[in-house]
Amino acid sequence: MRIPFRVVFEQRGETPRRLSFLVPLASVFAALFFGALFLLATGYSPIGTYTNMFRDGFASFNGITDTLALSTVLICTGISAAFAFQMNLYNIGGEGQLYLGLIGGAWAGIALGDHLPTLIMVPVVLLCGALAGAAWIFVPAFVRSRLGTSEIVSTLLLTYIAASLIKHVIYTPGSFFRNPNTSFPQGRMVADSASLESFGSSRLYPTFFVALIIAGALYWVVKRTEFGYRINVISDSPRAAHYAGINARRTTVWVMLISGALSGLAGAMLIVGPYGKIEPSIITLGYGYAGIVVAALARNNLGLIIVSGILFSGLRVGGNNLQVTTDTPIHIGVMLQGAILLFALGGEAFRRYHIHVVRTHDASSKKAPA
Amino acid sequence: MRKNHIKGFALATAAVFGLLACGGSSSSTDTTAAPVTTDAAADYSMLKAAVVYIGVPDDKGWTYQHEQGIVALEAELGIEVKRVENVPEGDEGEAIMEGLAAEGYNLIFATSFGYGAPMARVAAKHPEGCFEWATGAKFLLTKDAGGEYATFGDVPANLGTYFGAAEEARYLSGIAAGAASPTGKLGYVAAFPIPEVIRGINAFTLGAQSVNPDATVQVSWTKTWFGPDTEKESAESLLAAGADVLAMHQDTTATGLAADAKGAKWVGYNSDVAEAAPNAWLTAPTWNWAPYYIQTAKAVAGGTCPTDEYYGSMADGMVTLASFGTSVDADTQALIAEKAAAIIDGSFAPFQGPVTDQDGKEVVAAGAKPELLDLLGMSYFVKGVIGSPKG
Numbered sequence: 001m002r003i004p005f006r007v008v009f010e011q012r013g014e015t016p017r018r019l020s021f022l023v024p025l026a027s028v029f030a031a032l033f034f035g036a037l038f039l040l041a042t043g044y045s046p047i048g049t050y051t052n053m054f055r056d057g058f059a060s061f062n063g064i065t066d067t068l069a070l071s072t073v074l075i076c077t078g079i080s081a082a083f084a085f086q087m088n089l090y091n092i093g094g095e096g097q098l099y100l101g102l103i104g105g106a107w108a109g110i111a112l113g114d115h116l117p118t119l120i121m122v123p124v125v126l127l128c129g130a131l132a133g134a135a136w137i138f139v140p141a142f143v144r145s146r147l148g149t150s151e152i153v154s155t156l157l158l159t160y161i162a163a164s165l166i167k168h169v170i171y172t173p174g175s176f177f178r179n180p181n182t183s184f185p186q187g188r189m190v191a192d193s194a195s196l197e198s199f200g201s202s203r204l205y206p207t208f209f210v211a212l213i214i215a216g217a218l219y220w221v222v223k224r225t226e227f228g229y230r231i232n233v234i235s236d237s238p239r240a241a242h243y244a245g246i247n248a249r250r251t252t253v254w255v256m257l258i259s260g261a262l263s264g265l266a267g268a269m270l271i272v273g274p275y276g277k278i279e280p281s282i283i284t285l286g287y288g289y290a291g292i293v294v295a296a297l298a299r300n301n302l303g304l305i306i307v308s309g310i311l312f313s314g315l316r317v318g319g320n321n322l323q324v325t326t327d328t329p330i331h332i333g334v335m336l337q338g339a340i341l342l343f344a345l346g347g348e349a350f351r352r353y354h355i356h357v358v359r360t361h362d363a364s365s366k367k368a369p370a
Numbered sequence: 371m372r373k374n375h376i377k378g379f380a381l382a383t384a385a386v387f388g389l390l391a392c393g394g395s396s397s398s399t400d401t402t403a404a405p406v407t408t409d410a411a412a413d414y415s416m417l418k419a420a421v422v423y424i425g426v427p428d429d430k431g432w433t434y435q436h437e438q439g440i441v442a443l444e445a446e447l448g449i450e451v452k453r454v455e456n457v458p459e460g461d462e463g464e465a466i467m468e469g470l471a472a473e474g475y476n477l478i479f480a481t482s483f484g485y486g487a488p489m490a491r492v493a494a495k496h497p498e499g500c501f502e503w504a505t506g507a508k509f510l511l512t513k514d515a516g517g518e519y520a521t522f523g524d525v526p527a528n529l530g531t532y533f534g535a536a537e538e539a540r541y542l543s544g545i546a547a548g549a550a551s552p553t554g555k556l557g558y559v560a561a562f563p564i565p566e567v568i569r570g571i572n573a574f575t576l577g578a579q580s581v582n583p584d585a586t587v588q589v590s591w592t593k594t595w596f597g598p599d600t601e602k603e604s605a606e607s608l609l610a611a612g613a614d615v616l617a618m619h620q621d622t623t624a625t626g627l628a629a630d631a632k633g634a635k636w637v638g639y640n641s642d643v644a645e646a647a648p649n650a651w652l653t654a655p656t657w658n659w660a661p662y663y664i665q666t667a668k669a670v671a672g673g674t675c676p677t678d679e680y681y682g683s684m685a686d687g688m689v690t691l692a693s694f695g696t697s698v699d700a701d702t703q704a705l706i707a708e709k710a711a712a713i714i715d716g717s718f719a720p721f722q723g724p725v726t727d728q729d730g731k732e733v734v735a736a737g738a739k740p741e742l743l744d745l746l747g748m749s750y751f752v753k754g755v756i757g758s759p760k761g
Contacts (some may be wrong), residue, residue: 056469065464066376167593171562173749173760183565183747184507186516200496203461274461278518281459281484320462323454324469330456 009353019351024297024308027347031339038335052325053333057318065202067314071206073098073266074274075211077291079218080262082300086222087235087255089144093155094263095288096162097133101267103169104188106177106278113191118131121193124219133264134257136162145249149252153254163283170280177278187277196272205273208295210304213263219302229254263288266319270350275311288311290316293341299348315340417671419443419474422450422467423481427453431596431621431640436504439659446664447671459484464491471496477670479663486510487517493526495659499725500675502666505566507508507746508679528675531660534682534689536566537573537745538713539655541720542691542706543637544577548650549702551578554585557608559618559625561595563761565748567619570655572752573720574617574637577752581705589757590672598624609634609665616653621679626650635697642692651695658690681742685714722746726753 036046056063077094084091091097108128113121140154169177171185179186198205222228232252234241239246266287270276294312298304319333349355427437429693440451452475457463463485471492480489481504490511493501509524511517515666519525547556556578562566576583588611590604601620605628608616617637619623623646626636630647638646638654662682669676682688691710694703712718723734727750734740751759 050499060463062468062472063616069461159592164593167562171761182510182515183749184515185512186510186563189513189516203464251759276518279460279484285458285460285462317462317465320457320466321469322474324452324466330454357730 001292004360005357008356008358009349010261010356011352012352015288020299020301021181022298023351024304026350027297027343028311028340030343030347031227031336032104033065034339034343035176035332035336038178038194039328039332044169044326044332049322049326049328049332052322053315053317053318056321056325057314057316063204063314063317063321065199065204067310068208069198069202069204069274070317071306071309071313072208072211072269073287074290074294075306076266076269077141077263078294078298078305079215079291079302079307080266080288081291081295082298082302082305083218083222083262084255084259085295087252087300089252089256089259090152091137091140091155091161091259092152092292093137093140093157093159093288094259094291095286096155096159097136097260097263098267099159099162099166100132100136100287101129101264101269102271102275102278102282103165103177104135104264106187107132107176109190109194109276110176110188112193114248116179116193117192118196121191122196122272125190125194125272126207126265129268130261130265130352133267134261135217136264137256137260141253141260144256145252155219159288166278166280166283170278179277185280187275187279189277190271194272195276198273203274206267207273210269214265215302215306218258222302227251227254263291266291284361290303290337293337293344296341296344299344312337312340373396376386385466392440400697414447414449414667414671417449417477417667418452418473418475419449419477419667419670420454420457420470420479421452422457422463422470422478422480422482422485423455424457424459424484425596426455429621430638430643433481435657436479436638438657439657439663440479442660443663443667446660449667449669457485461487464488467492467501468495471499476500477665477667478502478656490519490526490529491518497526497528499528500666500670500677501526501529502676503529505533506679525581527677528664530675530677530680532666532680532682534657535684535745536655536689537569537720538550538658538684539689539691540570540582540712541577542710543653543655544574544579544619544665545706545709546694546698546702547574547579547635547637548581548585549699549705550697551585551615553583553612553614554578554582555586555612555614556585557605557613557616558587558589559604559608559616559620560589560591561619562593563591565746565757568751569745569748571621571755572725572748573666575752575754576720576725580709581702585754587617588757589755591757591761592620593761594620596621598622602628605629606632617679623647635695638692644693644695648695649697652692652698656690656692658687661687674708683713684710685716691743693716728753728755 039046039049042239057067058064075183080094105125105128108125140151143149144151169175196205230246234248234251294309297308301351322333323330373755391550421440423433425433427433444451454466457466467489474500479502485504486506489503508516508525510682512519512522558571575587588608592600592604596599601622601624605616605625609632615635616625618639626647629636630650636650636654637652644651644712666676676710719739720733721740723738724736725734727733749759
């Protein structure tokens with residue numbers, strides 16, 4: 001039997017402005033609806049579950065401060081991903097660059113901490129973390145720009161090496177980054193001058209505002225500067241960029257280095273904030289990978305990263321607490337995060353294409369009954 | 371009675387500075403003095419207990435063993451214990467534990483080393499609750515050891531730790547391994563070069579050498595607790611080097627499967643999973659957390675939070691040996707039973723001297739038993755271990 005309908009994907013010339021907001025919003029709601037089906041099927045109340053998630057993620061003091069605290073890191077890894085993605089450079093190794101940020105930040109905090117005041121020390125730690133993250137992506141950036149080697153593969157594989165590096169610096173006796181006073185594998189604390197205080201009784205650190213400023217600054221760079229213009233031209237049409245005399249190679253390297261630096265910065269923020277040392281459990285948390293979801297949810301729009309970062313963090317914090325306040329299994333929260341990514345990517349199709357269903361009128365369909 | 375409780379100060383001083391415990395404050399005594407209720411009609415309605423798991427209860431390893439203890443606790447006291455699974459360490463774990471405390475849970479067990487600092491912060495904010503950190507050591511929360519408390523006395527008073535002398539069962543499993551190895555070449559798939567793992571390797575080696583003085587144990591570090599592929603590779607490399615019995619400090623059965631494929635024997639860990647490779651299975655050191663969970667819950671219900679650093683053993687049943695495989699003959703089983711009895715009555719200890727390290731230096735004098743603090747910070751390999759304790 002022939003299907004009497006056809007789905008037509010018509011590429012949009014320009015995305016209508018309202019869709020830029022509607023599609024991500026619809027993606028989240030679609031994911032929640034999808035999750036509701038699972039909740040119903042397993043005997044949990046979707047309304048009750050989501051109410052709980054919202055309360056524990058956004059509408060309580062601990063909830064909102066924990067959400068903003070987590071978003072501090074996820075906004076950085078989110079911009080890191082989005083900044084590269086918008087130029088079709090798929091840096092999916094933000095996770096590994098974040099580990100290097102921890103190492104670079106911890107190095108500065110330990111080695112230089114006793115010599116400098118907090119006001120200088122904290123920026124230095126953040127800068128060293130960012131530099132370490134950039135250094136980690138330098139080789140993938142270089143070979144991508146010169147040889148066209150897939151940065152997807154190289155950045156991903158380097159993440160595994162970075163994870164081994166974290167284990168190495170913590171579990172090797174005598175390591176510079178390991179606490180020398182105990183035979184237990186513990187990170188060595190950075191100097192007091194390299195540590196910030198959290199706000200009141202919360203787990204939120206002033207680094208949150210650094211993340212906001214960075215997000216705003218990069219948005220401005222992309223929209224208003226010549227460098228941003230080059231990025232836009234190259235991502236729209238590499239060939240046009242070439243004829244316009246834009247050095248795509250150099251821009252590629254710079255964009256990837258900045259992307260790596262942003263993930264590294266996220267790692268260094270953990271050093272000046274909650275950790276104060278290298279915590280080997282970082283390799284189980286997936287903050288770098290979560291940045292990819294945050295970027296996808298914002299459709300790589302740097303202006304929206306803050307919103308999607310906070311939204312996604314809230315879902316994670318609220319999802320974590322589901323187990324505490326209800327009997328909902330942890331897997332529901334994890335599934336919702338995955339569903340959001342899936343629907344956010346699926347939603348791209350609606351944004352890029354005008355999709356409509358048309359009746360097929362060709363003669364053959366009438367002649368061939370089922 | 372056995373000295374299960376060690377005073378925190380002694381542990382802090384000695385473990386941090388590598389000294390023996392000193393002075394009057396160090397000798398260990400039971401200071402919990404929990405009024406343990408045995409009355410069947412005891413009221414546990416005030417007790418709200420929760421357990422924080424690093425993994426899932428059906429992992430057939432570390433978390434599974436804790437789950438067995440929690441199930442026993444529920445049955446004994448007729449209460450329901452809240453389980454929170456797959457809890458990340460660090461900030462997110464802290465938020466979850468804080469959520470539990472805010473919900474009124476007044477006894478919280480956390481079953482991973484990495485929960486220590488987050489749990490201490492939550493304990494400080496919730497003095498009404500009782501917090502128990504498995505595998506922890508309070509001195510790690512002090513500034514010297516990389517924690518946030520200036521002195522040991524600043525560590526929240528409502529935080530306790532619990533762990534046990536797995537080395538006792540490790541030693542016994544070493545006897546089974548030594549007796550089952552025709553070549554005397556044993557292998558050990560080990561996670562991380564930390565005192566807990568090093569202690570286990572040494573005890574296993576000493577056990578094997580008690581029946582075969584020439585036995586050697588080659589160590590392969592995987593740098594992961596849970597990594598079936600890496601564990602398999604390590605196991606295969608040890609087998610290729612000639613080992614005919616493999617032991618492990620890992621959370622999966624990969625070592626056993628690799629040994630089985632080569633016709634070698636296997637000493638497991640954590641759980642009795644003989645069915646995974648029945649032909650290879652010898653035995654395994656395992657945990658029984660039930661007595662500790664039950665006694666702690668009863669103490670809390672009676673108004674006392676046990677906050678000493680509890681170090682269980684075979685004597686109190688926290689550490690046990692799993693069932694024997696068919697390759698462990700009756701004579702060996704009898705020998706193991708005899709040693710187990712001696713360990714339990716205190717007449718024998720796995721690290722009873724003389725013990726020499728890899729370089730031939732005497733680390734425990736003949737007839738002496740090392741202090742618990744030396745055991746907890748062990749960083750050398752005994753003679754007969756092939757490999758480096760530095761990883």
